Amino acid sequence: MKKLLSILLIIAVMLSVPVFSYGTTETPALIGETAILMDMTTGKILYEKNANDTRYPASCTKIMTALLALENLDVNKTVTVDDKTPYEVEGSHIALVPGEQLTVDQLLHAMMTESANDCALVLGKEISGTTEDFAALMNQRAKELGAKNTNFVNPNGLHNDAHVSTAYDLAMIARYAMTNPETSQAFRELVTTYKYYIAPTNKQPERFLYNTNRLLYDTVNKVVVNGEKRVFKYDGVTGVKTGYTSHAGGCLVASAERNGTELLAVVMKSTDPGRFADCMALMDWGFANFKTVPALTAGKDLGETKVKKGSVNQVQAVLAEDVSVTLPAEASENVISTKVLLDETVNAPVEKGQNIGTVEIYEGDNLVTTVGAVAAKTVTEGGLLSYVGIPDKTAKKIGLTVLAVFLVLIAWLVIYIMIKRRQVRLRRERRRLRAERRRREEIERRAAWEAEYERQRRDTWQQR
Structure with a gap:
């Protein structure tokens, strides 16, 4: 008892x-x-x-x-x-x-x-x-x-x-x-x-x-x-x-x-x-x-997370708020460490300030607190190519490249047609010139023949 x-x-x-x-x-x-x-x-x-x-x-x-x-x-x-x-x-x-x-x-x-x-x-x-x-x-x-x-x-x-x-x-x-x-x-x-x-x-x-x-x-x-x-x-x-x-x-x-x-x-x-x-x-x-020891400052860059179907395919993650840690008065600040855990991917649209991960704050091996990692900017939904992972900026470049190629092809086609038309005109002009030359030669030949004929007729008349 x-x-x-x-x-x-x-x-x-x-x-x-x-x-x-x-x-x-x-x-x-x-x-x-x-x-x-x-x-x-x-x-x-x-x-x-x-x-x-x-x-x-x-x-x-x-x-x-x-x-x-x-x-x-x-x-x-x-x-x-x-x-x-x-x-x-x-x-x-x-x-x-x-x-x-x-x-x-x-x-x-x-x-x-x-x-x-x-x-x-x-x-x-x-x-x-x-x-x-x-x-x-x-x-x-x-x-x-x-x-x-x-x-x-x-x-x-x-x-x-x-x-x-x-x-x-x-x-x-x-x-x-x-x-x-x-x-x-x-x-x-x-x-x-x-x-x-x-x-x-x-x-x-x-x-x-x-x-x-x-x-x-x-x-x-x-x-x-x-x-x-x-x-x-x-x-x-x-x-x-x-x-x-x-x-x-x-x-x-x-x-x-x-x-x-x-x-x-x-x-x-x-x-x-x-x-x-x-x-x-x-x-x-x-x-x-x-x-009280400051550990991290709000807005600190924490890396990037992939964005599916977004106007860009990555978004920067930043710390949501200032983080401080309480330590024993004699403790070294070197005992503080952090671990960033970002989401592998997020789906568009993504709002600025949206939580896309966490940051763990450790004192030695002990987890002290966890704070949010948030999107640094808004990401809107992307265009058609975003479904295959191509961001709008790249898609725009591709579109501009395709447009440039198309315009070059159109320009080449126009030039080709112009050249062909010129060639046709030149051929027609050459045919016309040849025809004109033959016509003049024929006229000259007939004139010569007629002159010869007239000469022979005069000669024959004079012999009589």
Whole structure:
């Protein structure tokens, strides 16, 4: 029995140890119940602690609300606050009143700096009409971004037993918001704004708003990180969003960049100061042990693939996107290698950007990631000769050659006919000249004969 209990105890200890991919130093102890650390660029998970366990996300919910607003609304659009929203919120807000008009951009900044719950509701209703419909949109988009255990009920994260997410899911949503080319610039501006000013509106005086993320600015107050007191402001911080309710505890999605490596940390169910300490400790550990290394650049020439029935019989393949790899901090970049696997043939038409193969990225012998190889240009369907593998350019040359030969033959035939006609005319002229000569000779002969005859007749007459 003691042996069995010992085995069970060992298993329990092993299961309670946070999972991390590799590293050279000991991972920090965290206050938060769930956490994750990710390389923002590559998506590589460097550390996780109960990362797929559901917790209440509190105002970290607003990351999704901001993303959907940027995807669906014009930031310069003016929005009028309805009669109900100001009375449907509690917690942090900017005291919106019915009929007040603000731009989408002002609402977004208020939501992401002051963590204004009323602004989140206004934005959700502006996009979908009702909070319920907006929550449905949030959940749909979350699944599209890779979230596995998230259920949003409202746009602001105010407590609801059914409103849950995970550290992993929040990391997936935040990573997309921070890296998506279409909206990331605007999103990053929102989550790094420390102070924001709203001029007087049609209903309210001016407002000065301040970001709740102490990592951005707080050089006065201190927090204990790995046993050391440090100011809250974190070197290289790039976002993202705080969250706190009595049910959720302290939540934080944080990111920072140093020397080309950007890390994303998520902590849930911590304390108010603990969420900052946890994320700082995680990112300290991440920067000490890992680095992001560029492997390939988008547009790199990868070779050519044969095209069947196309206007050309080959198309160039290029890399679809930039590729980076997460390596241990002390690892050599020479451990990175690539393998290009292009389709042997593709059928026309081929669209520019169409996937025509893959590129495998290896760290040593380990496959790290796979990215697409795409067509560098569009290839249209070819003409009749493309069915036997002759591209249109060659077919055109063949056609021009045939046409040239045909024209030469026609020209030769015309010249031949002209020569023959000239020869006929010459023969006719020679025959005419011969006939004319014979006629003149005959006339001359007859004239001579007649002259001789006349002479002989005169002679005969004279003899008589």
